[in-house]
Amino acid sequence: MSNAAVETARAIASETDDDLLEVEGYTVRVKAIPAAIISDTTNRIPDPPVPTWHNKEYDRDEANPNDPSYLLAKEEVDRKRGEAMIDATVMFGIELPDGVPPTENWLPRLQFMERRGQIDLSGYNLDDELELEFVFKRYIIANIALITYIQRLSSVTPEDVGKAGQPFRRKTQR
Numbered sequence: 001m002s003n004a005a006v007e008t009a010r011a012i013a014s015e016t017d018d019d020l021l022e023v024e025g026y027t028v029r030v031k032a033i034p035a036a037i038i039s040d041t042t043n044r045i046p047d048p049p050v051p052t053w054h055n056k057e058y059d060r061d062e063a064n065p066n067d068p069s070y071l072l073a074k075e076e077v078d079r080k081r082g083e084a085m086i087d088a089t090v091m092f093g094i095e096l097p098d099g100v101p102p103t104e105n106w107l108p109r110l111q112f113m114e115r116r117g118q119i120d121l122s123g124y125n126l127d128d129e130l131e132l133e134f135v136f137k138r139y140i141i142a143n144i145a146l147i148t149y150i151q152r153l154s155s156v157t158p159e160d161v162g163k164a165g166q167p168f169r170r171k172t173q174r
Contacts (some may be wrong), residue, residue: 019153022096023141029095030146032153033088041088042081048073090142091134093150100133106140 019030052061052072064070107126113119119139124131 019112021141021146023146026101026141027097028146029097030150030153031093031095032143033092033150035154037088037092038085038154041084045077045080045084047077086142086147087138089147089150089154090137093154094137094141094146096133096137100129100136103132106136110135110139 008021021028021030048070050063051067053064053067055062056062103126110119110121114121119134124135126132126135
């Protein structure tokens with residue numbers, strides 16, 4: 001008898017293996033991504049330290065989570081975590097069956113946007129195959145509808161939980 005988790009993974013893989021789509025004129029395969037990828041990615045962005053203030057009445061330092069600069073820093077961390085989640089979704093949820101297309105077909109448009117100050121590619125080594133693949137996926141392929149679709153594929157819906165619980169007997173009330 002096979003492991004239930006392995007069987008579920010096979011079923012999910014078989015549902016998504018042939019999920020080829022055409023996006024922006026390019027063929028892509030979308031896949032569900034493990035929750036651990038998202039969790040590990042977003043956990044690499046730490047919360048800012050909570051500032052303190054000195055309470056003279058009790059002669060002690062106390063946390064001040066309502067400090068305006070702290071609240072702004074928390075918003076920035078939330079934004080960075082959202083971006084990191086999208087990056088992980090793009091990197092692991094999109095495959096390029098035909099590989100990365102020749103850069104002359106798409107990179108000049110990104111370089112134009114960069115010259116206008118609208119995107120920043122300076123953090124990427126475009127000579128590195130993996131980084132080039134990511135830039136192509138992130139800036140050319142990954143529209144919001146595709147990202148949402150991949151995230152939906154990767155999530156467990158209430159219906160999935162209900163289906164998983166069907167084989168188990170409910171404890172009767174006494």
